[in-house]
Amino acid sequence: MTRWKCICAYDGKGFSGWQSQAKGGSVQDAIEARLADVLGKATRVHASGRTDAGVHAAGQVFHFDADWTHGPDKLAAGIRHRLDRGIQIISVRAASPKFHSRFSATGKVYEYQLHLGDADPFKRPYCWVILKPLDLEAMRQAARVLTGKHDFKAFSALNGSEPGEGADTVRDLRRLEVVAKGKNVSVVAEADGFLYKMARSIAGALVSAGEGKLSPAEVRSILESKVRTPRVQTAPPQGLFLRRVKYR
Amino acid sequence: MTRWKCICAYDGKGFSGWQSQAKGGSVQDAIEARLADVLGKATRVHASGRTDAGVHAAGQVFHFDADWTHGPDKLAAGIRHRLDRGIQIISVRAASPKFHSRFSATGKVYEYQLHLGDADPFKRPYCWVILKPLDLEAMRQAARVLTGKHDFKAFSALNGSEPGEGADTVRDLRRLEVVAKGKNVSVVAEADGFLYKMARSIAGALVSAGEGKLSPAEVRSILESKVRTPRVQTAPPQGLFLRRVKYR
Numbered sequence: 001m002t003r004w005k006c007i008c009a010y011d012g013k014g015f016s017g018w019q020s021q022a023k024g025g026s027v028q029d030a031i032e033a034r035l036a037d038v039l040g041k042a043t044r045v046h047a048s049g050r051t052d053a054g055v056h057a058a059g060q061v062f063h064f065d066a067d068w069t070h071g072p073d074k075l076a077a078g079i080r081h082r083l084d085r086g087i088q089i090i091s092v093r094a095a096s097p098k099f100h101s102r103f104s105a106t107g108k109v110y111e112y113q114l115h116l117g118d119a120d121p122f123k124r125p126y127c128w129v130i131l132k133p134l135d136l137e138a139m140r141q142a143a144r145v146l147t148g149k150h151d152f153k154a155f156s157a158l159n160g161s162e163p164g165e166g167a168d169t170v171r172d173l174r175r176l177e178v179v180a181k182g183k184n185v186s187v188v189a190e191a192d193g194f195l196y197k198m199a200r201s202i203a204g205a206l207v208s209a210g211e212g213k214l215s216p217a218e219v220r221s222i223l224e225s226k227v228r229t230p231r232v233q234t235a236p237p238q239g240l241f242l243r244r245v246k247y248r
Numbered sequence: 249m250t251r252w253k254c255i256c257a258y259d260g261k262g263f264s265g266w267q268s269q270a271k272g273g274s275v276q277d278a279i280e281a282r283l284a285d286v287l288g289k290a291t292r293v294h295a296s297g298r299t300d301a302g303v304h305a306a307g308q309v310f311h312f313d314a315d316w317t318h319g320p321d322k323l324a325a326g327i328r329h330r331l332d333r334g335i336q337i338i339s340v341r342a343a344s345p346k347f348h349s350r351f352s353a354t355g356k357v358y359e360y361q362l363h364l365g366d367a368d369p370f371k372r373p374y375c376w377v378i379l380k381p382l383d384l385e386a387m388r389q390a391a392r393v394l395t396g397k398h399d400f401k402a403f404s405a406l407n408g409s410e411p412g413e414g415a416d417t418v419r420d421l422r423r424l425e426v427v428a429k430g431k432n433v434s435v436v437a438e439a440d441g442f443l444y445k446m447a448r449s450i451a452g453a454l455v456s457a458g459e460g461k462l463s464p465a466e467v468r469s470i471l472e473s474k475v476r477t478p479r480v481q482t483a484p485p486q487g488l489f490l491r492r493v494k495y496r
Contacts, residue, residue, distance in 0.1 A: 011369040058368065086369045120306065121259040121334045126370065 001065050004075065005095035006045075009058050013125050013238060014086040017053040018060070027051075030084045031062070038078035039066050048101045048108065048245040052197070054237030056126065059090070059244040063101045099247075107174065107246035108194060112187040112203035113239045119183075127184075128203075128239035134210035136180055141216040142209035143176040143187075146202060146223065153226040155202055156195030157234070169195055169226075178206065188243075197234055204233035249313050252323065253343035254293075257306050261373050261486060262334040265301040266308070275299075278332045279310070286326035287314050296349045296356065296493040300445070302485030304374065307338070307492040311349045347495075355422065355494035356442060360435040360451035361487045367431075375432075376451075376487040382458035384428055389464040390457035391424040391435075394450060394471065401474040403450055404443030405482070417443055417474075426454065436491075445482055452481035 008031070016025040020032065028045060035043045047062040068075050076092040083089065098104075115127040116134060146155070153169040175190040187203045205222075208214040214222075214231065222229060256279070264273040268280065276293060283291045295310040316323050324340040331337065346352075363375040364382060394403070401417040423438040435451045453470075456462040462470075462479065470477060 009368045009370075056370070085372055088366065088369050088372075118336065120257045121336050122257075122304070122306075122374065124333055124336075 001067055003063055003065050003095045003097050003099055004068070004072070004092055005061065005063050005099055005101065006076075006079075006092045007090040008060050008062065009088040009090060010056065010060065011086040011125075012051065012054045012056040014084070015053065017055070018047055018049075018051045018057075027057075027060075027087060028062075030087055031079065034079045034081070034083050035064065035066075038075065038081075039068065046101050048105050049194070049242075051240075051242055052200075052237050055240045055242070056238075057242040060242055061101045061105070061245040061247075063095060063099060101245070104247050105193070105245050106248055107190055107192050109175075109188065109190045109243040109246070110194065110199040111241045111243050112189070112199065112235060113241065114185040114187070114203075114207065116183040116185060125238055126241075128207070128236050130185075130207060130210075132211055134185065134207065135212060136178055136185065136210065138212065138216070139178045139187075139206045139210040142206050142214065142219045143178055145216050145220045146205075147173050147176045149173075150223055151226050152195055152198055152223070154222050154228050155198050155205065155232060156228070157197035157201070158195060158228075171195065171198070173202075176202065200235040200237065200240055201228075201232050203235035203239065207235065208233060249315055251311055251313050251343045251345050251347055252316070252320070252340055253309065253311050253347055253349065254324075254327075254340045255338040256308050256310065257336040257338060258304065258308065259334040259373075260299065260302045260304040260488075262332070263301065265303070266295055266297075266299045266305075275305075275308075275335060276310075278335055279327065282327045282329070282331050283312065283314075286323065286329075287316065294349050296353050296490075297442070299488075299490055300448075300485050303488045303490070304486075305490040308490055309349045309353070309493040309495075311343060311347060349493070352495050353441070353493050354496050355438055355440050356490065357436065357438045357492040357494070358442065358447040359489045359491050360437070360447065360483060361489065362433040362435070362451075362455065364431040364433060373486055374489075376455070376484050378433075378455060378458075380459055382433065382455065383460065384426055384433065384458065386460065386464070387426045387435075387454045387458040390454055390462065390467045391426055393464050393468045394453075395421050395424045397421075398471055399474050400443055400446055400471070402470050402476050403446050403453065403480060404476070405445035405449070419443065419446070421450075424450065448483040448485065448488055449480050451483035451487065455483065456481060 015027045020028040045062045045064045072092045113127040149172040151170045171191045173191045177188045179186045263275045266275050268276040293310045293312040320340045361375040397420040420440045425436045427434045
């Protein structure tokens, strides 16, 4: 039995998110269906984390265990064969049996893409169109408030009725940058891990800061309150990309 | 009655091409449905030319005549409202009554996008993935053979049974460039006009030249034969973009 580590990309718009659904339609379902064909038996894959419906990935990582003696190239070719064209298998390699796509991860990088003004039809499915002017300097000030090790409960969708309640909500947001290139503005966030909807909540808060609706001081006060408020909007899924999962 | 000139972009993958179809589903159908709502009556639009199913446009031009007294901005906003998100109305302006999107055009620019090696899921719907190495210099030599004023019948899909039979098939291919940027290779073609499937046939022939399947001399001999042969492949639609329509 070998543990296989795979890196993949997917266009989130055709899927119900990463995680397997009873009615199918998820990225995991599509990949597991291919694996069942290749390996001749149902095989569960484990990702670095879920991505929500509509969220994209450029470098999602997953692993699975399989008896396979024909090497990684033929395994990759088998998975790729007839795989939904919205999913790309970037690499497949044998990993240590101790490797775990989720628990071995030391960090993740998300990018949230904004577009200032109407976007063309090729860009629209991959950004959040912002029609009002954005004050990038105000966004960067808010980003500096959020950077570092904090309890991000106020920037997640956790609440008392959800299973995550009571879990550790402290994360180390190592990097939070606002990168502008013409009309394309990206929020790049790197942390040891992200809470449910944390990347989209941070992007939403930075856009509010850029629109003058949240001051850096208000962002700080929301962060310190550790309570989710409607003043923190969740940015829509189609702008978010899981860029990279980091391992030691 | 005013003649209105519009520039639009569309992602071809969601449509059955530009031209109106009995069963709907074309870009023209979607735009005419919006116009009927805005103007309160069925209004025919006329494009610079058709694009096939799956072909994209970054700068298609169309015109229509309408009694509209509220200015171009409100007309544009009306058309945009609830328009399919795969179509973008870039501009709307009043034109001379003599302006005709097709007959006034002095040139068109098409770009055909190739990708060397597997493309990610965000690029795949907008390119032709070429897995074999391409000799770009051979492509450029073939491009030089085709550049200029020629009878392009051998590089079109016209044949005796189609309505275009007997029509003038001489076109002035003013520019045919192979532009490479890493794994992205584009064939940029500018002509006074393009025959049916001419842009895709030229892209297909240049790829064959790059793969060593057609020498520049063979490209010349096919051009001079004025007869379509299976040796000229039609590149798939998803790599083709109508970039610009030129007017005096």
